Amino acid sequence: MFLQLRGLTKTFAMQGATRVSALEDLHLAIERSEFVSIVGASGCGKTTILNVIAGLPPYFPPDRGEVWLEGSAITGPGAERGMVFQEYALFPWRTVEQNIEYGLRLKGVPPGERREICRYYIGLMGLTGFEHVHPHQLSGGMKQRAAIARALAVRPKVLLMDEPFAAVDAQTRMTLQEHLGQVWEEERNTVIFVTHHVAEAIFLSDRVIAMTRRPGRIRADVPVRLKRPRVWSEINTNSEFLELQETILRLIGETR
């Protein structure tokens, strides 16, 4: 199996001596080139899962359990596990191009090649013309696309995305979802995509994982077999899609 979460347990210290349990004995196996979404109520541990996989402080190491990638346990952060953060996390002191180039520079990719790769992803994410602009001059949706381009540019084996579209309006969001779908069909990274938005999860994924409330466990693992490429104008009225949405919403205990 490509990526495996084996019995992840994570608690956090709260005020006083109490601890809050974010994850409890979580197991999950993901295949190469799979697009998997994780949905669940706020606070059920979705961000915790992604950060443990990414190996980031203060989430890694978990209290118990291991993350295995291609046959070995991870020991910390690394460029083969890219992350798109909910807060964009673009470096304000770098232009869009410099942000996207950053990971490539760390990798030691020569400047010419770097520029080329950079140009490709800027085009792919529809940011042409904004290469030399600093992040604060971009709209929320553009920042998010720049952050996605930055993560894609280093060609991570696993791409972790934490509610990347939460901060954009509904219209932009649908455009970005369709766009991400197209990009993924070209890139075929393994993606773990966290969202509150059940429709978004189904639209993008091969599998949707529904979590229980805290402490986070897996409630259901739902395969999505809708044909690709997917566009909202068709999916919206697709009966299979609507049924899936109904099922998952019921599973995670939301009533809309």
Next chain:
Amino acid sequence: MRASAWQEAAWKIIPFLPILALWQGVASLGLYPRYLLPDPLGVLWAFIEHGQSGALWVHMRESLVRLLLGVLIGGSTGIVLGVAMGISRPVARFFTPIITLGQAIPGLAWIPLAILWFGLGTGAIVFIIFASVLFPVLFNTISGIQTVPQVLLNAALTLGATRLQVIREVVLGALPSVIMGLRIGIGYGWRALVGGEMIAAASGLGFLIFNARQFLESEVVVVGMLTIGVSFLILDSVLLRPFEQKTIERWGVVGSKTV
């Protein structure tokens, strides 16, 4: 556009006109001796005289060189120590009590020791400027580093950064705050410089005005005071502010938040 720029400039001078008029008026009444209340025209003559003889510029250059030396040494010490404290808990724990006490001691209080250690003159003055610049730079560097969001460092880590490369990002993120610390520090250093030169030097603008008092040359005192004020304003608005503005504007919210 041009017209309003001229207007802006004019309004920086206009408010002084009634003050000047009042001052000249009262001085002309002759109620007070000249050494207590020199008149503006007398001050102007003194300025021309000291300007032409070059004495004023020699003192000014002396002061600016001392400021520069003190700022270089104090600023670089503050940045290096601030970065070390900002990224290492043990270093911060060790130095925090020391610098908390240190910043509570005004730079000028170091004058006696500075004179004993370095003798009268530039060495002692540079030392008290150092002691004045160090702390604001240090504290602003630390707080700048603390306000760099963890998520940016995590982003660098997921892109393959080593610990050293992450530290580089931390320092870059703290830069607007460091520059602000330098601006404040240079202001403190300038005050310490003028005070220090009155006591511990035989040259510089502080010496100039203190010395002129002994000869009851009040015009020269006022010329010196105005030179002190104007040269700092020029230093700040021509050198420091544009530099700060540039990083803040280019980076967006990063710098302006820390004000």
